[in-house]
Amino acid sequence: QLQLVESGGGLVQPGGSLRLSCAASGFTLDSYAIGWFRQAPGKEREGVSCISTSGGSTKYLDSVKGRFTISRDNAKNTVYLQMNSLKPEDTAIYYCAAVHTRFSLCVIWSSGYDYWGLGTQVTVSS
Secondary structure, eight states, rough: OEEEEEEEOEOOTOOEEEEEEEEEEESSSEEEEEEEEETTTTSSEEEEEEOOSSSSOOEEEEEGGTTTEEETTTTTTEEEEEEOOOOGGGGEEEEEEEEEEESSSOOOOOGOOOOOOOOOEEEEOO
């Protein structure tokens, strides 16, 4: 059974950092593009970042560019989202998602993904 599990969320002060992990079980991630999405209360889900199968192509939401970094370790079957200089507006549930692809690219719209984790809460507050 294909499963994605997010971890690493929590409460952090503005300006702080967190590293989210997305671990896969039941399949190997090396032929899947991975996306990170977030949804804040009362808002629509938005794409935050994505990474291609090889890691050679990445994309970011404009508001997180320069602060967030996506990476993957296919040997560990895990994708990471390093989040620095966090702001209160980054508060949301963060989800990772996967799509099988033979192309070395990725997208940050949710309809491009087939498998989703249950999410991890990130709260940025003083």
